[in-house]
Amino acid sequence: MSDLDKAIAQLRSCRPIPEDQVRELCHRARELLIEEGNVVTVTAPVTICGDIHGQFHDLMELFRVGGDVPDTNYLFMGDFVDRGFYSLESFLLLLCLKVRYPDRMTLIRGNHESRQITTVYGFYDECLRKYGSANVWRYCCDVFDYLALGAIVLGASSTLSPGSPEDDDTEIEVCDQAGSIISRFPRQPANQSSQEKLDNSNKATVDKTGPPGTGASGSSSGSVGNPTGAILCVHGGLSPLVDTVDKIRLIDRKQEVPHEGAMCDLLWSDPDEIDGWGLSPRGAGFLFGADIVKVFNHRNDLSLIARAHQLVMEGFKEMFDASIVTVWSAPNYCYRCGNVAAVLELTEDESGTGIFQRTNGDVGRSSGGIVEPRGGPKNGPARRYRVFQAAPQDSRGMPAKKPVADYFL
């Protein structure tokens, strides 16, 4: 058993690893992350997860529900730390898994992966309490600076189980933590009203040519193969300074999360029922409306934006004609909110006509993704949401202090 496997085993039982091992781990993680672009390319199948916030026992529940690493390919959209009591164990375990299985684990940065925020919301205090010094916090913050800002998922299928005809028209499936199907939604015919609305909003751009470099004309309406566009994953949302995925690739990300600018917005913004852009009540990032998402998705050949960042009581929430989804993976958030959590599973397109990475994601190149069809909105990938509840704290023989939630008494 390698040292790394030993560390994984120790962390899985919710016991922190010694400081020198943390240092070594963070060093190796940084070497790995420095090679990743700002926008990592991930190929389906993949399970996309939202905020964890140090709720270690619920992270274990997530792995139980979603499958273990490396059997399942995971993409975590940030906010690993703060608020919960086990930020340290949660983040270090994810980091160990990243180092051990780099191709099966993608970690992108959340707004809490920041020096400033972690000193206010708990991670700093936790490191101090568990190690007696801020060293481990510093090592972790150095890793935060190297985390990618987003990911592009390619090759997602428009059906949930290829080869199984009865699932062919299922666009959305919701399962409980035992895997039983709670609900199923068939794909809507293209001429339905929501679809019309989508088309309308896209009329302004319909006569444009395809994305830079593709040479595709906007009027092409090929319908064979390529059923879905790519999926952009980002912690918060869009930025008025970012109109293409390529612009994200140009950011110098290896720094503390700034108070403003594109990098800040990607980690802080929220979709909202407004037109255009609005001020965020969080004091950082922006609010953005359906029109912004639709234009962005169209311009970048995206069928969906997956993001986290906002507590949603049902674990996930699709907005704007399913052009953006919030995934939240911290059940009973802060041991107080009473919400359920969810992960989003995208299956692999096995038809051979799916989307393949067309560029290596280098700066200055196109966002990768699909060549056809153009014109209308892309069909969304088929989505399976696995919904789960908070793990009983004492259920796994792990150390667990009784959660004490804040109230005004």
Next chain:
Amino acid sequence: MSAPSIPNLLSLRARGGRGRSRGRGQGRGGFGTGAEAPASRGQAHDSVIQGTDTDAAVSRLSAVDTGYLSDPYARYFVSAFDGPPARRFPIINRGTYTRTAAIDNLVHSFLAGTGGEEQQREVTRQIVSLGAGTDTRPFRLFSQKGYPQLVYHEIDFSVTSAKKLKTVEAVPPLASILTNRSTGDTGSWSSLPLNGEYFCHGLDIRRLSPAATEILPGLRTDVPTLILSECCLCYLSQEESEGVLEYFSSRIPNISVVIYEPIHLGDPFSDTMVSNLAARNIHMPSLERRRDEADEAARLKRLGFETTRQLTIDRLWSKWVDAEEKERVDRLEGLDEIEEWQLLAGHYAVVWSFRGDGFEGWRGIE
């Protein structure tokens, strides 16, 4: 909180190191008794409720130290023995701030009335604070000028009221406000500050009911009176809490009540709150029924209060805190999660209800 700790407190002006437990919510409460009988279950619960007052004091100091509230007296009520004062999460600080600002607004409007200054000086008003614990409001009010004559009562466990006296005696800035003190039985004491009278009753408020023979020394029945319950009545059974309100409403013609407490909205957050509190041995009978605004108004009407208004802390923040002040508070600490704030703050409400004259200052407040 005993006297020897007091001098140390002054050295803690600078915000203490971060760390320590950021702590639990803030507490308030108490409906004390002088007779500390051997631990029955009820008595055990009483001491848990007493403990919530310590939480309240720590939360108040956290909100003061981070700049949300201005309260020079808050630090005198937090023990230095436990190390540097805990700093609460921003969401808790904002809640402490909003609740304090909202109740201050109601209290000040009540005291100010509508009359001119000349007229005000001749009017006496009375406040009765239930389960007051270490509340600093009397110090803040009696140190301000321009208010009418004020009779202020605080009622709490005798152990709590006795402790409050000790603190006041040991801290000159407090002693200089509540001057001319005299001590009574079971932790009760009183003072004759400038501008009025102050009474601290060491008494179990559950003894107060319409039929009670209990007489609160100094209680006036002839002046407009505000009963204040900041997370106090919620710990009593419905029968007990209604008895307390009726005790006052049946004796005082011009009467009002301001209640701040959590509300059950029949959703998962509410259920989680009940079970989390139960894990801390805190039982709130008021959370047993789903809270409807109309029901609450009807209940208070039955108890003798005619006009009732209610706003959640979430709404109070939106409606009562002006834009400039919001900006100031926002700048103190970022509040990272709006949904969480709306969820938490949406489950606490301030209710104000009144009958008779003397509440002109509340007209137009919604």
